[in-house]
Amino acid sequence: MIPLPKPLHDIFRPPPTPGVLGVFAHLDATLEAIRKLRAAGHGDFTVYSPIPRHELEDALGQAVSPVRMFTLIGGIAGCAIGAWITLWMSYDWPTVVGGKPIGSVPPYVVIMFEMTVLFGALSTILGIAFNSAFAARRLGTIQWDPRFTNDKFGIFVPAAPDKTAPVETLLKGAGAEEVRRG
Amino acid sequence: MAEPRVTYDFVTRTIARTLGNPGRGYFLLLGAAVTLLAGGIVTLLYLLRYGLGLAGYSHPVYWAVFITCFVFWVGIAHSGTLISAILFLFRSGWRTAVYRTAEAMTVFAVMTAGLFPLIHIGRQWYFYWLIPYPNERGLWPNFKSPLIWDEFAIGTYFTVSTVFLIMGLIPDIAAVRDLATGWRKKLYTLASVGWRGTNEEWRHYTRGYLYLAALATPLVLSVHSVVSWDFAMAIVPGWHATIFAPYFVAGAIYSGCGMVITLLVPIRKLFHLEDLIGVHHFENLSKLCLLTGSIVGYAYVCEYFIAWFSGNPAERAAFWYRAFGPYWWATWTMIICNAFLPLLLWVKKIRTNITALFVISIFVNIGMWFERYVIIVVSLAGEPYTTWTNAVYNPTWADWGIMAGSFGWFFMWFLLFVKNFPAVSISEVKEVLPPPRRAPARAGAHG
Numbered sequence: 001m002i003p004l005p006k007p008l009h010d011i012f013r014p015p016p017t018p019g020v021l022g023v024f025a026h027l028d029a030t031l032e033a034i035r036k037l038r039a040a041g042h043g044d045f046t047v048y049s050p051i052p053r054h055e056l057e058d059a060l061g062q063a064v065s066p067v068r069m070f071t072l073i074g075g076i077a078g079c080a081i082g083a084w085i086t087l088w089m090s091y092d093w094p095t096v097v098g099g100k101p102i103g104s105v106p107p108y109v110v111i112m113f114e115m116t117v118l119f120g121a122l123s124t125i126l127g128i129a130f131n132s133a134f135a136a137r138r139l140g141t142i143q144w145d146p147r148f149t150n151d152k153f154g155i156f157v158p159a160a161p162d163k164t165a166p167v168e169t170l171l172k173g174a175g176a177e178e179v180r181r182g
Numbered sequence: 183m184a185e186p187r188v189t190y191d192f193v194t195r196t197i198a199r200t201l202g203n204p205g206r207g208y209f210l211l212l213g214a215a216v217t218l219l220a221g222g223i224v225t226l227l228y229l230l231r232y233g234l235g236l237a238g239y240s241h242p243v244y245w246a247v248f249i250t251c252f253v254f255w256v257g258i259a260h261s262g263t264l265i266s267a268i269l270f271l272f273r274s275g276w277r278t279a280v281y282r283t284a285e286a287m288t289v290f291a292v293m294t295a296g297l298f299p300l301i302h303i304g305r306q307w308y309f310y311w312l313i314p315y316p317n318e319r320g321l322w323p324n325f326k327s328p329l330i331w332d333e334f335a336i337g338t339y340f341t342v343s344t345v346f347l348i349m350g351l352i353p354d355i356a357a358v359r360d361l362a363t364g365w366r367k368k369l370y371t372l373a374s375v376g377w378r379g380t381n382e383e384w385r386h387y388t389r390g391y392l393y394l395a396a397l398a399t400p401l402v403l404s405v406h407s408v409v410s411w412d413f414a415m416a417i418v419p420g421w422h423a424t425i426f427a428p429y430f431v432a433g434a435i436y437s438g439c440g441m442v443i444t445l446l447v448p449i450r451k452l453f454h455l456e457d458l459i460g461v462h463h464f465e466n467l468s469k470l471c472l473l474t475g476s477i478v479g480y481a482y483v484c485e486y487f488i489a490w491f492s493g494n495p496a497e498r499a500a501f502w503y504r505a506f507g508p509y510w511w512a513t514w515t516m517i518i519c520n521a522f523l524p525l526l527l528w529v530k531k532i533r534t535n536i537t538a539l540f541v542i543s544i545f546v547n548i549g550m551w552f553e554r555y556v557i558i559v560v561s562l563a564g565e566p567y568t569t570w571t572n573a574v575y576n577p578t579w580a581d582w583g584i585m586a587g588s589f590g591w592f593f594m595w596f597l598l599f600v601k602n603f604p605a606v607s608i609s610e611v612k613e614v615l616p617p618p619r620r621a622p623a624r625a626g627a628h629g
Contacts, residue, residue: 067393118337118342120393128387136380149378
């Protein structure tokens with residue numbers, strides 16, 4: 001772990017959340033556990049997976065990521081900036097080039113298009129970073145296992161230390177290989 | 183149920199192994215690349231000391247090997263984005279094993295291409311004149327000039343393809359981080375920006391990745407179109423054609439697929455990736471070559487036909503000069519390598535023979551370099567309305583030195599990348615595998 005200065009530490013290393021971590025070797029076992037947890041009224045658990053799977057998304061019933069709004073706003077802003085710099089700069093020092101109007105929109109479309117893509121892409125990256133960071137902040141520091149980036153699936157269910165037993169039974173019943181408290 | 187040979191764990195470990203000691207072959211290649219780069223740097227120092235006169239410029243040919251190399255390298259970049267973004271949108275599963283290599287090739291090829299306008303301007307310390315800022319007289323750049331479009335296009339392309347590459351790398355760096363030790367662990371911990379693979383991370387990541395691909399798709403088509411307009415907007419016969427944008431885009435993808443094959447064959451051998459990159463990946467790449475090569479061949483036919491059909495004496499003279507003038511050898515190299523050679527790929531035996539594909543891919547690269555040489559140099563040298571200015575241009579040692587240096591620069595970055603970062607996408611290769619499931623019998627026995 002890399003030490004972080006105080007304000008960054010508070011943002012990126014929030015205090016630990018108590019709960020139960022289940023490690024799964026199989027996708028269908030993970031899906032079964034997710035369904036059972038949702039049926040038992042748990043809604044705030046975290047699923048770890050080495051790859052994105054639509055089955056997991058569907059079982060979790062996740063809403064569409066708000067990243068798309070970042071892309072849209074970034075793209076529109078880029079297009080507007082492209083139009084603004086070309087037109088404003090042309091009229092700021094009017095020079096006739098090739099007998100064409102000072103502000104000729106058709107050649108400026110190229111700049112507008114490139115700026116749309118540039119700003120759209122950069123704001124998409126910011127959207128992913130912000131949304132993931134906010135989600136991590138909301139979850140707190142939770143149990144995790146390095147095998148989750150390789151071949152195991154995991155579910156972390158936040159639970160007070162005296163209420164972990166039913167969750168442990170549920171995860172084991174669904175087929176967890178390993179269940180541990182954190 | 184028998185365990186399949188290629189499991190998630192197998193994929194992670196096979197790809198993580200490429201980060202280990204790659205053996206002598208790798209270091210020989212890297213040494214060769216660095217030597218070429220050093221030669222290029224020495225040539226550049228000579229150019230700085232004695233000026234651009236060392237390059238073979240002679241009136242009216244002032245756009246020569248440097249601009250040829252610029253277009254060549256931008257073209258190489260294109261198939262990377264085609265494979266990583268366009269085929270992603272088309273959901274083609276085979277791209278997963280090769281797209282990371284192609285994507286890295288894109289970034290390094292654009293980095294290489296970007297050097298050439300700087301070398302070409304001669305006074306590199308004034309490069310910032312390209313950036314739109316008000317100079318001391320309050321003048322702004324001319325946005326009606328395709329050179330300014332090009333700057334925006336290449337700048338955007340470099341930025342977007344770099345973030346696209348880094349985005350794709352994050353989950354894979356996290357995967358190798360969890361196997362690594364020592365200084366690499368620290369590097370990958372930092373570079374994986376805390377990736378853990380939570381459902382929230384994947385939710386935003388997959389959406390964002392989709393939009394990045396959707397933005398990169400029109401971008402890649404626009405970039406080479408804009409590069410082609412650097413020429414097509416001018417009234418030089420041989421340049422001033424509406425066909426240029428699609429013609430250049432097809433040529434770019436053709437040369438890029440050739441370069442992907444050229445790069446993948448040694449990488450696959452050096453890093454023992456035969457289990458992940460199979461013959462069918464090469465076959466699919468060669469089919470892309472066949473498709474785009476055919477478009478390029480068609481564009482050649484079109485160009486000559488229109489030059490004749492237009493009845494424009496300048497156009498006719500320019501194309502006659504191309505095919506039968508002093509540069510006939512360059513033109514016919516280009517036509518044979520780009521229009522006829524890919525026809526061999528109709529044969530399945532050749533498409534599935536990796537040695538044959540490697541040889542063909544090198545000729546594809548040569549052919550596409552000559553295509554740009556023919557379009558740029560030969561069109562300028564043969565400008566028929568200024569016959570009295572015609573001069574036979576020949577590249578000098580300075581041109582070749584810079585060009586060799588650019589290959590060294592490109593291969594150095596590429597080799598360093600494949601050694602230090604996952605050269606095949608770990609998470610995406612896993613995505614096309616069947617996920618691990620419990621044996622069907624277990625469901626009944628359970629509980």
